[in-house]
Amino acid sequence: MTDKPVTTYIVSVFEKPNWRTVLTTKDKAKALAWAREIGDKARVEEITPKPNK
Numbered sequence: 001m002t003d004k005p006v007t008t009y010i011v012s013v014f015e016k017p018n019w020r021t022v023l024t025t026k027d028k029a030k031a032l033a034w035a036r037e038i039g040d041k042a043r044v045e046e047i048t049p050k051p052n053k
Helices: 028-038
Strands: 008-015 018-025 042-047
Touching: 008 028, 018 028, 028 042
Parallel strands: none
Antiparallel strands: 008 018, 008 042
């Protein structure tokens, strides 16, 4: 398996007192657009799994 690990982008929103995951996607532009649409209380996290050796 020589496939590169695929990065997943998670859009979360802060609702007191916790962060809540709202959406997940493989497309960075789409994740950033969603976060912009949600507003100031949103963040985008990037998760890339480590490749198997």
